[in-house]
Amino acid sequence: MVTGKHDAAARGRVALIAGNGRIPVYVAGRLKQFGRNPFVIAVRGEADPELFGYEHDVIDTAEIGVLASILKRVRPAEVVMVGGIRARPDLRRLRPDWTTIKLAAYLLPRLRAGDDMILRGLIRTIENAGFPVRGVHELVPDLLAGPGHIAGPKPTRADREAIAVAVRGAQALGILDTGQASVAIGRRIVALEAAEGTDLMLKRVAELREIGRLGSGRNGVLVKLAKPGQELRADLPTIGEATVENAAKAGLRGIAVHAENALISDFEATCERARERGLFLIGIDPDSLPDGEGAQ
């Protein structure tokens, strides 16, 4: 029994614009539990097919006008966007309807900039059409990583030092609006995420380790942070079971995420996998790390 179910239901239907990964599946399930009757707008080639079990429509990334007409038909009380979009919209396929033209005028000059700017434009367009856009953490609060130790072993002093170094890398990425994740081994940043995403970055670390370019032994940490001033209603940094598994394969000792600004998909399974693989999971405040160290 979910508390506040009737209240939640009274808040009306949620339209879930679903990108890739497992988190949209989890969110849809929770929204259903909460009585929010999710309508899924699945991005073609990105959304998990499991979402097709819900009432849904499929759109292409370039079909902004179609998105608007779906929203006008479904009339959700709230809209939420979850999951990343890997493919860049193919501009040649943009349909020349009025909404698309209006949004394109905003988006086109920004389309080659970082993701955050594009998502802000999309949110503004949906809200201008009369549909409030919420952050997924507002609708499903248990997704948000809390501060402090979450699962697995406690980070050592050396781990905390590596966290502080990787935090500097991730913060630089945030300022550049380029990525969210960084891997440090000791005092050396060995990988920075850009268009490849966190999973491919971790696979790269695993490969570099295999060919002897990162020294021996198990060491290093993954840090994943929100961008400074990040639009919290889109593209929050996310980790899940797959992230833990990839970090383990990369020979890392743990993962630190931005407390209150990052999502943990499938919380119990992710913590269990961290314990099983012997990796720590912690939530950190990157702006108040002790001098030269990570969180306790």
Add this chain to the structure above:
Amino acid sequence: MVTGKHDAAARGRVALIAGNGRIPVYVAGRLKQFGRNPFVIAVRGEADPELFGYEHDVIDTAEIGVLASILKRVRPAEVVMVGGIRARPDLRRLRPDWTTIKLAAYLLPRLRAGDDMILRGLIRTIENAGFPVRGVHELVPDLLAGPGHIAGPKPTRADREAIAVAVRGAQALGILDTGQASVAIGRRIVALEAAEGTDLMLKRVAELREIGRLGSGRNGVLVKLAKPGQELRADLPTIGEATVENAAKAGLRGIAVHAENALISDFEATCERARERGLFLIGIDPDSLPDGEGAQ
């Protein structure tokens, strides 16, 4: 006939500590032409086997004491270090001789930091032993990239904008002592170099393009810069034929390097390859780019 040959010969023998890539081979050839009778100290697993055609010794990255004893035997007038070291020294193999212990005391706390710090320590150790260390550009000046257009088509206005964006990425890497190269497409940084090196980073861009994550069409630039305050006697940013080829495969439009701070290996062949593949090569001053733009 090389001008100043006899003067050069009078300046004595050069010991060439050779890491990976083709540039040590080129440098050894030029030094021989200049009458500097190079003695090659080849780093095992890194140096090109072509270098074994010179009088040489082979050392492991952990054999710092062996390096000192080779230098004392060869007694070069000058030492130069060329080519990258991919593998991190395996500390368990460090030989416990006196030079190693002295250097280890300096290096160990820094070994997990960026490459630049380690190289500075190595240079200081060699100089303390009485052998002056020169920058390769001091001994083979034609290796250094000049400012302005070097080869291939002229960069367009859009190319210059992408250069300015990638410059911001590469400068951030320099501050973090993490890498030298960045790729931007339009106003978006899509790849940042860390431990993987420039070639693997370019291969990643090619792969991301293949799977549709970078949009369509040929666009984007590679920028490669020295770090702010970089030790110019080691690890200068380098491009060559392979870089041009990999940039072409990644669908980029050109390459911008740090004028007077970057090396172009095998200059004629690299320029010819750029013309053949239709890529521009230019030398830029990252600190004086026109507002929001790259070099003319």
